[in-house]
Amino acid sequence: MTTIKPTQREETAAERWARFSPIRTGDDYVNSLRDRGVTVYLMGEKIAEPVDHPIIRPSINALQATYDLATDNPELATAHSPLINAPVNRFLHIVESPQDLVMKNRMQRRMGQITGTCFQRCAGLDTISVLHSITYDMDKKYGTPYHQRYLDFLCEAQRNNVIIGAGMTDPKGDRSKRPHEQADPDLFLHVNRRTEKGLYVTGAKAHMTGGLNSHWICIMPTMNMTEADKDYAVVGMVPGDAVGLTYIYGRQSCDTRALESGDIDKGNARFGGQETLVVFEDVFIPWEHVLMDGEYEFAQPMVARFTAYHRASYVCKTGLGDVMVGAAASIAEYNGADAASHIKDKLVEMTHLNETIYSSAIASSHEAQPLESGIYMNDEMLANVCKHNVTRFPYEIARFAQDLAGGLMVTLPSQADFDHESTGPLLHKYFQGRPDIPVESRTRMLRLIENMTLGRNAVGYLTESLHGAGSPQAQRIQILRGMELERKKGYAQDLAGITLIATDAD
Numbered sequence: 001m002t003t004i005k006p007t008q009r010e011e012t013a014a015e016r017w018a019r020f021s022p023i024r025t026g027d028d029y030v031n032s033l034r035d036r037g038v039t040v041y042l043m044g045e046k047i048a049e050p051v052d053h054p055i056i057r058p059s060i061n062a063l064q065a066t067y068d069l070a071t072d073n074p075e076l077a078t079a080h081s082p083l084i085n086a087p088v089n090r091f092l093h094i095v096e097s098p099q100d101l102v103m104k105n106r107m108q109r110r111m112g113q114i115t116g117t118c119f120q121r122c123a124g125l126d127t128i129s130v131l132h133s134i135t136y137d138m139d140k141k142y143g144t145p146y147h148q149r150y151l152d153f154l155c156e157a158q159r160n161n162v163i164i165g166a167g168m169t170d171p172k173g174d175r176s177k178r179p180h181e182q183a184d185p186d187l188f189l190h191v192n193r194r195t196e197k198g199l200y201v202t203g204a205k206a207h208m209t210g211g212l213n214s215h216w217i218c219i220m221p222t223m224n225m226t227e228a229d230k231d232y233a234v235v236g237m238v239p240g241d242a243v244g245l246t247y248i249y250g251r252q253s254c255d256t257r258a259l260e261s262g263d264i265d266k267g268n269a270r271f272g273g274q275e276t277l278v279v280f281e282d283v284f285i286p287w288e289h290v291l292m293d294g295e296y297e298f299a300q301p302m303v304a305r306f307t308a309y310h311r312a313s314y315v316c317k318t319g320l321g322d323v324m325v326g327a328a329a330s331i332a333e334y335n336g337a338d339a340a341s342h343i344k345d346k347l348v349e350m351t352h353l354n355e356t357i358y359s360s361a362i363a364s365s366h367e368a369q370p371l372e373s374g375i376y377m378n379d380e381m382l383a384n385v386c387k388h389n390v391t392r393f394p395y396e397i398a399r400f401a402q403d404l405a406g407g408l409m410v411t412l413p414s415q416a417d418f419d420h421e422s423t424g425p426l427l428h429k430y431f432q433g434r435p436d437i438p439v440e441s442r443t444r445m446l447r448l449i450e451n452m453t454l455g456r457n458a459v460g461y462l463t464e465s466l467h468g469a470g471s472p473q474a475q476r477i478q479i480l481r482g483m484e485l486e487r488k489k490g491y492a493q494d495l496a497g498i499t500l501i502a503t504d505a506d
């Protein structure tokens, strides 16, 4: 049950923004996360400074790369914002045309190639896109002030070049019950009180990607709502260091390898993803940062539009797929097997699967349509097809990579054994593949494949592909809704020369 803590100071939006200074470089970004005093637990310990923690740092590096790409390749990773009449990081840009969505997808693929993991910025990007039209539509119906508040927030976000994380998924408790029917009302995040200056929320957001690495977290509903769920129909912007937030870090397979010395066994020592359970205990949001409060009938279109953007954003996995294809081709070479026809054919199949994902995403962006608020939204059917491909094809691509790697990817001794005076020479002798390839190169490539298919970054490449932006059934429901069977039956009946007999129902 909700416990109301002694009233905290109710900061205004301006006071909250006053704590920020514009971020210009990747290093600025890393420094902006220091000394925030956030409450974070990892493996039973309260972490004093997450930025320097070896398990956490690779996830920060992945977000840093989104700033570095904007510096290194501004054509790809920045865009002109009409809101502030200046270039902004493309992860903060609102969608003005189908071409914007295409460029976004290209950037996402590139980020996947650079990091080999989840770079944690897409949910926030897709949230700012969906809020443009949803706040507009709510204002049109109810005369609420949400759209202007949203624009004001976004201008500040662009000026300060911040990271926005998105919390849509609540813990959800008993899946057969609606939010207000849960035995514990906090199993979905909800408003627990309102004051003159703002409102307070309590509950939690699960699986939050990059939440701890974000400057702001947007909270929003995870499913359609009824009138009885009104207090759960809330959208607001919460600073990542707000009073009342607790982050509990998710474990990843092989995560403690980050605590070991040496970088080989880590597979991808530089980059990793991050998910946390973010607990909200009576967290204050000033009215200027509240973008929905009780307009429950807008929860459903909000989720649907968010998923239209976000399911095409899973194009990022093609960047990781490119890494997998490259790793599989490399290890085949290092093993001396690359000339075999079945190896070439498997690389062709991996590429075909990967490009199939890309084609559905990019088509969804090219087919985007304008919304009344003035921005564009991905074609919903093609975005759902993209995400549905993503729930399956990376697993198949990973299987091929493991096939080409050989069993050594799971039986290889540790770097410490390679470095040891007694075992090192034996391992170098017996794990030599092609004579001109150093054993260390072969070992590193095997560890990368392990990392992406069984280790820390299998979270980003495989399970996130399955469940992120909704489990497979969520896409099948959307495909069912959009597949227009009656129209298609009409085509068939017409060609077959069938004339339907009118019934009373007609």
Ligand SMILES: Cc1cc2nc3c(=O)[nH]c(=O)nc-3n(C[C@H](O)[C@H](O)[C@H](O)COP(=O)(O)OP(=O)(O)OC[C@H]3O[C@@H](n4cnc5c(N)ncnc54)[C@H](O)[C@@H]3O)c2cc1C
Pocket: 123, 166, 167, 168, 169, 170, 171, 172, 175, 176, 205, 206, 207, 208, 209, 210, 275, 459, 460, 463, 464, 467, 468, 469, 470, 471, 472, 473, 474
């Ligand atoms: C790596 C990762 C990163 C993520 N990042 C974010 C993020 O940044 N922000 C965010 O908000 N969310 C995030 N998510 C959450 C993601 O959207 C959810 O995992 C997804 O919606 C599935 O929900 P769930 O995990 O609670 O699984 P469940 O809902 O428990 O689903 C498990 C199975 O049960 C089925 N099921 C569930 N409910 C029902 C029902 N009522 N009737 C019939 N079948 C049902 C599902 O179809 C599925 O097969 C992330 C998830 C992962 C794995």
